[in-house]
Amino acid sequence: MSNNEFNENELKWREERKKKVQSFHLNIDESALDAPYTQEPEKETQRHSERTTMRKSGGARQSDEINSYSGGKTKEMIEKDYKKADKRQKKEAKRREKRKAKKNRRVFTFIWLLMVIMAGVILSRFLLTGINDMLAISRPENNRVVVKIPRDATFDDVINILYKNKIIKEKGFFKLYANMKHAEKYYEKGTFKLETNMDYEAIINYLESPYNNEKTISVQITEGMNVVEIANKLYKAGVLSDKDKFLKMCNSDKFDEDYDFIKSLGKAKNNGRYYKLEGYLYPDTYTFYENEDPSLTVSRMLSNFAAKNVNTLSTAEGYDEKVSVEERAEDTGFTFDQIMTVASLIQAEAANTKDMYNISSILFNRLNSGNASDFASLGLDSTIYYPYRDKDSVPKSEGGKKFKSKYDTYKLKGLPPGPICNPSSDAIEAAINPNNTDYYFFCHDSNGEAYYASTYEEHEYNRSIIE
Numbered sequence: 001m002s003n004n005e006f007n008e009n010e011l012k013w014r015e016e017r018k019k020k021v022q023s024f025h026l027n028i029d030e031s032a033l034d035a036p037y038t039q040e041p042e043k044e045t046q047r048h049s050e051r052t053t054m055r056k057s058g059g060a061r062q063s064d065e066i067n068s069y070s071g072g073k074t075k076e077m078i079e080k081d082y083k084k085a086d087k088r089q090k091k092e093a094k095r096r097e098k099r100k101a102k103k104n105r106r107v108f109t110f111i112w113l114l115m116v117i118m119a120g121v122i123l124s125r126f127l128l129t130g131i132n133d134m135l136a137i138s139r140p141e142n143n144r145v146v147v148k149i150p151r152d153a154t155f156d157d158v159i160n161i162l163y164k165n166k167i168i169k170e171k172g173f174f175k176l177y178a179n180m181k182h183a184e185k186y187y188e189k190g191t192f193k194l195e196t197n198m199d200y201e202a203i204i205n206y207l208e209s210p211y212n213n214e215k216t217i218s219v220q221i222t223e224g225m226n227v228v229e230i231a232n233k234l235y236k237a238g239v240l241s242d243k244d245k246f247l248k249m250c251n252s253d254k255f256d257e258d259y260d261f262i263k264s265l266g267k268a269k270n271n272g273r274y275y276k277l278e279g280y281l282y283p284d285t286y287t288f289y290e291n292e293d294p295s296l297t298v299s300r301m302l303s304n305f306a307a308k309n310v311n312t313l314s315t316a317e318g319y320d321e322k323v324s325v326e327e328r329a330e331d332t333g334f335t336f337d338q339i340m341t342v343a344s345l346i347q348a349e350a351a352n353t354k355d356m357y358n359i360s361s362i363l364f365n366r367l368n369s370g371n372a373s374d375f376a377s378l379g380l381d382s383t384i385y386y387p388y389r390d391k392d393s394v395p396k397s398e399g400g401k402k403f404k405s406k407y408d409t410y411k412l413k414g415l416p417p418g419p420i421c422n423p424s425s426d427a428i429e430a431a432i433n434p435n436n437t438d439y440y441f442f443c444h445d446s447n448g449e450a451y452y453a454s455t456y457e458e459h460e461y462n463r464s465i466i467e
Contacts, residue, residue, distance in 0.1 A: 130173030151241025279419025
């Protein structure tokens with residue numbers, strides 16, 4: 001085939017393709033492209049109806065037309081070109097993703113290295129300044145500062161106080177060191193005299209010892225005060241920063257291993273008492289530290305009780321050798337705790353020391369009469385609202401005037417579960433060695449004058465005199 005013939009065929013093919021494409025876009029019948037427009041309106045209407053039907057039936061005719069216009073080499077060439085273009089686009093997309101990922105890795109690596117360097121600089125500075133402060137290298141020497149740790153201070157407050165007084169320079173490092181030593185649990189409260197050249201270990205040890213407290217407070221615990229009254233007095237005096245903690249100590253088993261007379265009382269949760277240590281906080285004048293730890297306060301009083309009544313031996317009537325008060329109490333046929341309970345009742349009811357021995361006699365007469373007797377109940381007003389002094393002292397949270405004590409000796413027979421106050425040595429002595437009488441009743445006038453009776457009729461007569 002010559003070039004001229006090839007060119008003519010090529011032109012004819014292109015012209016024919018152009019017409020078919022136009023027919024495809026315009027939905028014109030293929031046979032109408034080359035023929036003159038001679039169809040009648042009815043036939044045109046019929047063809048239009050057929051085309052509509054074809055579209056409604058899923059486009060089968062349209063699909064045939066597309067296939068007819070896209071057949072042969074043209075279709076193959078178009079599909080081939082499309083596949084090549086699609087392949088090139090995918091390759092280019094992969095190249096872009098690789099370039100982007102590589103760039104992101106470089107940026108991330110740079111930022112990560114920068115952060116590591118910054119963290120290293122900050123950490124090294126923190127460690128350097130912190131270690132210097134821990135060893136007191138950068139602080140002035142021989143400069144004493146008096147600091148006061150308030151009763152409600154948290155450990156963060158303590159750190160701020162030390163920082164403001166230039167005892168430490170690095171609060172964060174000191175807190176880290178103190179937490180490692182668990183110092184936040186054991187620091188004391190009060191007034192302390194510290195030196196600015198003390199290292200961290202010295203500061204913590206100093207604050208943990210109550211004996212370094214500069215301010216002391218003298219408080220008199222009077223005979224007959226109960227645990228609640230003692231807690232209130234110590235709190236008001238500034239000895240306690242938390243009176244509830246003191247009360248919890250007084251009903252705990254913390255001191256059992258140190259004092260056998262406390263261990264013999266049994267576990268606090270099983271002995272039916274409001275406060276296990278009631279009766280054993282010896283009345284005396286004490287020197288306490290400001291805001292001292294409640295366990296130290298309780299220990300002082302128990303140690304004083306042990307010294308006066310357990311460990312000290314003395315000569316007593318009826319004994320050939322020196323004996324302790326504890327031994328003498330147990331020789332009565334009652335336990336030491338029962339004698340202490342009687343002593344507390346005597347302390348609460350008696351008007352004076354002489355009266356104590358007669359009231360002791362009345363209580364033991366009733367106790368020895370047996371549970372079946374009319375005197376089995378001791379009937380003492382001092383027990384009605386214990387652990388409070390009277391109905392006006394009962395908190396509303398405990399029921400106020402409706403409060404009912406499990407120590408009420410009008411309702412129970414015999415002794416209450418334990419002492420109702422902390423008795424004096426005179427009351428303990430009266431409980432061990434009561435007068436020998438036949439009294440079962442007593443009452444007092446407004447001046448403290450005592451009236452005793454052996455029968456209920458005598459008692460009623462005495463009360464009529466008083467009223």
